Amino acid sequence: MPAMNIRLAGVVLAALFVGPGPAAAQEWPARPVRIVAPFAPGGSADTLGRLVAERLSDSLKQNFFVENRGGAGGLVGSQQVASADPDGYTFVISGIASHVIAPAINANAGFDPMKSFTHVAYLGGPPIVMIAHPSLGVASLKELVAKAKTSQEARGYVSPGAGTLGNLVAEYWGRKETIRLEHIPYKGAAQAITDLIAGHVKVGSMTWTTAHAQIRAGSVVPLAVSSAKRLPDFPNVPTFKELGYDDLVATTWFSVSGPADLPKSIVDRLNQEIIKALDHPDVRRKLDQEAMETEKMSPEAFTAFVEQEIGRWGPIAKQVVTQTQ
Numbered sequence: 001m002p003a004m005n006i007r008l009a010g011v012v013l014a015a016l017f018v019g020p021g022p023a024a025a026q027e028w029p030a031r032p033v034r035i036v037a038p039f040a041p042g043g044s045a046d047t048l049g050r051l052v053a054e055r056l057s058d059s060l061k062q063n064f065f066v067e068n069r070g071g072a073g074g075l076v077g078s079q080q081v082a083s084a085d086p087d088g089y090t091f092v093i094s095g096i097a098s099h100v101i102a103p104a105i106n107a108n109a110g111f112d113p114m115k116s117f118t119h120v121a122y123l124g125g126p127p128i129v130m131i132a133h134p135s136l137g138v139a140s141l142k143e144l145v146a147k148a149k150t151s152q153e154a155r156g157y158v159s160p161g162a163g164t165l166g167n168l169v170a171e172y173w174g175r176k177e178t179i180r181l182e183h184i185p186y187k188g189a190a191q192a193i194t195d196l197i198a199g200h201v202k203v204g205s206m207t208w209t210t211a212h213a214q215i216r217a218g219s220v221v222p223l224a225v226s227s228a229k230r231l232p233d234f235p236n237v238p239t240f241k242e243l244g245y246d247d248l249v250a251t252t253w254f255s256v257s258g259p260a261d262l263p264k265s266i267v268d269r270l271n272q273e274i275i276k277a278l279d280h281p282d283v284r285r286k287l288d289q290e291a292m293e294t295e296k297m298s299p300e301a302f303t304a305f306v307e308q309e310i311g312r313w314g315p316i317a318k319q320v321v322t323q324t325q
Helices: 003-018 022-026 044-060 072-082 096-105 141-150 165-176 189-198 208-217 264-279 281-289 299-324
Strands: 033-037 064-068 090-095 117-124 128-132 155-159 181-185 203-207 221-225 254-259
Touching (some): 033 072, 044 254, 044 264, 072 090, 090 117, 117 299, 128 141, 128 165, 128 208, 141 155, 141 221, 155 189, 208 221, 264 281
Parallel strands (some): 033 064
Antiparallel strands (some): 128 221
């Protein structure tokens, strides 16, 4: 065999044994990328997913598309991604609902929120706001506490559902104040806010995204918000933190995660592209309109954050749901 052919054969064999090198990672994404939103269309997870997907499609010159797979508090769609190939072409809009609360209150979640996923990037989310119907006659959280403590009956409140962050924040606050609360769970935020506006119920605990239009219109009275600081567009609404509940800073946050064992090169690149997407003026404007707070985190910092949130809210979720069953 000629020497040139021998050398060529050696190069081919070496390439086969070595496998894909840095060039293969650089080629990602080479085909469309699916992002599963594990909730119904129109919610915060869906909105955030589509905002980010649009920017990623532009920056990475490949189609990033959102596919809604709702059910079981986000478990159905998350299970699909947990069992997908870790090739960088399937991700999920993860978050506190689907990766902290739902696994904590479902013994058969079908995945481990830490071991079954590679947590890529934090997106953000809206805080929780405690609101009251004007007919209740309270203008502050302090007045609500006083009214609740003088009543012989438990103070009823609505949330979008059992185990939602709105439910947990209200219960956490009620226990701090030793107030008797009666949770009235709804199957979604839309009906909960509708009945509250109508005066059928008097107190609610739900996301700012759900309530802010009604707050602006004066249909409900905002008592406290769970953001770290007062919201710029609503400077008269105090935070739970400044009212003395130092550890009651929480958002219904969302994020991007993929199956376990994703290549680090893909994780790092996607993390940086998502951070760039969240900084885009069009995206920033839409997030500000919904009071969605964002934070830049590396994949490592975000993974540690998820673990902290599991430790913080998981036990509370288990306790609250057990007591209401």
